[in-house]
Amino acid sequence: MAVAILLFAGVMSLILFLVDRPRRIPSWVVAVGFVGPALLLIAFGLLRPGLETLYNSFFNRTTTEFVGAENYVQMLTVGTFQKVLLVTAAWVILAPLLSTLIGLVYAVLVDRARFEKFAKTLIFVPMAISMVGASIIWGFVYEFRPDQPGVEQIGLLNQVLVWLGLPPQQFLIGEPWNTGFLIFVMIWIQTGFAMTVLAAAIKAIPDDIVEAARLDGLHGVGMFRYITVPSIRPALVVVLTTIAMATLKAFDIVRTMTGGQFGTQVIANEFYTQAFRQNNQGLASALAVVLFVLVIPIVAYNVRQMRRSEEIR
Numbered sequence: 001m002a003v004a005i006l007l008f009a010g011v012m013s014l015i016l017f018l019v020d021r022p023r024r025i026p027s028w029v030v031a032v033g034f035v036g037p038a039l040l041l042i043a044f045g046l047l048r049p050g051l052e053t054l055y056n057s058f059f060n061r062t063t064t065e066f067v068g069a070e071n072y073v074q075m076l077t078v079g080t081f082q083k084v085l086l087v088t089a090a091w092v093i094l095a096p097l098l099s100t101l102i103g104l105v106y107a108v109l110v111d112r113a114r115f116e117k118f119a120k121t122l123i124f125v126p127m128a129i130s131m132v133g134a135s136i137i138w139g140f141v142y143e144f145r146p147d148q149p150g151v152e153q154i155g156l157l158n159q160v161l162v163w164l165g166l167p168p169q170q171f172l173i174g175e176p177w178n179t180g181f182l183i184f185v186m187i188w189i190q191t192g193f194a195m196t197v198l199a200a201a202i203k204a205i206p207d208d209i210v211e212a213a214r215l216d217g218l219h220g221v222g223m224f225r226y227i228t229v230p231s232i233r234p235a236l237v238v239v240l241t242t243i244a245m246a247t248l249k250a251f252d253i254v255r256t257m258t259g260g261q262f263g264t265q266v267i268a269n270e271f272y273t274q275a276f277r278q279n280n281q282g283l284a285s286a287l288a289v290v291l292f293v294l295v296i297p298i299v300a301y302n303v304r305q306m307r308r309s310e311e312i313r
Contacts, residue, residue: 011037015033015034015037016033018033050292053285053288053289054285054289055285056281056285057071057282057286057288057289058071058282059281059282059285060282061278061279061280061281061282062279062281062282063281063282067282071282071283071285072286072290074283074286075283075286081270083263083265084265084266084267084270085267087179087263087264087265087266088248088266088267090179091179091183091186091247091248091250091266092244092247092248092294094180094183094187095183095186095187095190095243095247095250096190096239096240096241096243096244096247097240098183098187099186099187099191099193099194099239099243100194100198100236100239100243102187102191102194103123103190103191103192103193103194103196103197103198103239104194104195104236106119106123106191106195107195107198107199107202108202108224108228110199111199111202111203120195120196120199123191123192123195124192124195124196126188126189126191126192127189127190127192127193127196129189130252131250131251131252131253131256132252132256134185134188134189134253135185135252135253135256135257136256138181138184138185138188139172139256139257140154140155140156141155141156141157142155142157142158142171142172142181142257143155143158144158144168144169144170144171144172144173145158145168146168147162147167147168153168155168158171172257172258172262172264173262174262175262175263176263178258178262178263178264179263179264182253182254182257182258182264185253185257186246186250190243190246190247193242193243194243197235197238197239198232198235198236198239200235201231201232201235202228202231202232205227205228205231205232209227209231210223210227213226213227234305234306234308237302237306238302238305238306241298241299241301241305242302244298245295245298245299248267248268248291248294249268249291250266250268251266251268251269251272254266254268254269255269260273267287267290267291268291270287271287271288271291
């Protein structure tokens with residue numbers, strides 16, 4: 001770390017010295033001096049691997065024979081990969097919508113309450129836990145032990161079922177509900193992010209708009225529907241798209257809790273499996289390209305909405 005810091009300081013000092021030395025220097029030289037190193041690092045560490053991945057996606061498992069679009073056709077026609085795409089779609093639809101909805105409702109309910117700070121802290125705490133840590137925690141919650149004499153349940157959820165007189169369930173094995181239990185972990189983590197951003201947006205609503213709405217007779221649900229939601233629409237878009245991008249890259253939860261078995265496989269984990277377990281570099285590259293393509297519309301929509309909100313301001 002010390003060597004890296006010294007190297008960075010030395011390179012930046014050299015750049016600043018070379019840029020500042022001439023008396024009359026074109027503005028483009030200054031721009032290249034500051035932006036050039038960053039662009040070179042991005043090209044080497046991001047652009048080059050991306051192009052290599054796209055190139056490898058048209059080759060066989062050992063990247064020695066050109067196969068055209070065969071890897072992409074396999075993803076769309078083989079039942080196993082079709083299921084992976086469907087499970088990923090379920091993640092992308094359910095996790096952002098439910099996280100945003102719960103975070104929004106929670107932010108509205110605790111807004112200006114006595115225990116507002118404490119309540120927000122409770123819902124935000126999961127954001128401080130890593131994906132792997134959260135997966136381990138919920139793995140214990142879902143833990144299954146057979147209902148036999150002398151066998152005690154260590155899973156919280158199954159212990160509650162036993163107290164209610166119901167048999168314990170294997171939550172992470174039964175399809176398709178096991179995918180829902182995994183998605184719930186993502187919702188548990190991302191709700192705090194949604195609540196924080198939306199709570200800040202709610203507090204930014206001008207008081208005169210709220211007072212005018214109350215004078216017009218709006219209260220409760222009407223205030224929420226016609227004033228709160230339209231006023232925080234840009235924040236809602238940012239939250240939805242950000243969580244959607246995080247969900248598309250959901251690897252840690254699936255890898256830690258099920259390893260992609262029992263019908264819970266998603267694109268990010270399938271990419272890892274094909275690349276490092278099956279040694280199928282061509283198909284793994286195609287999966288990575290598909291994942292990248294799925295993220296592009298979300299990012300483009302997010303940027304477009306942010307520009308619109310800036311124009312309105």
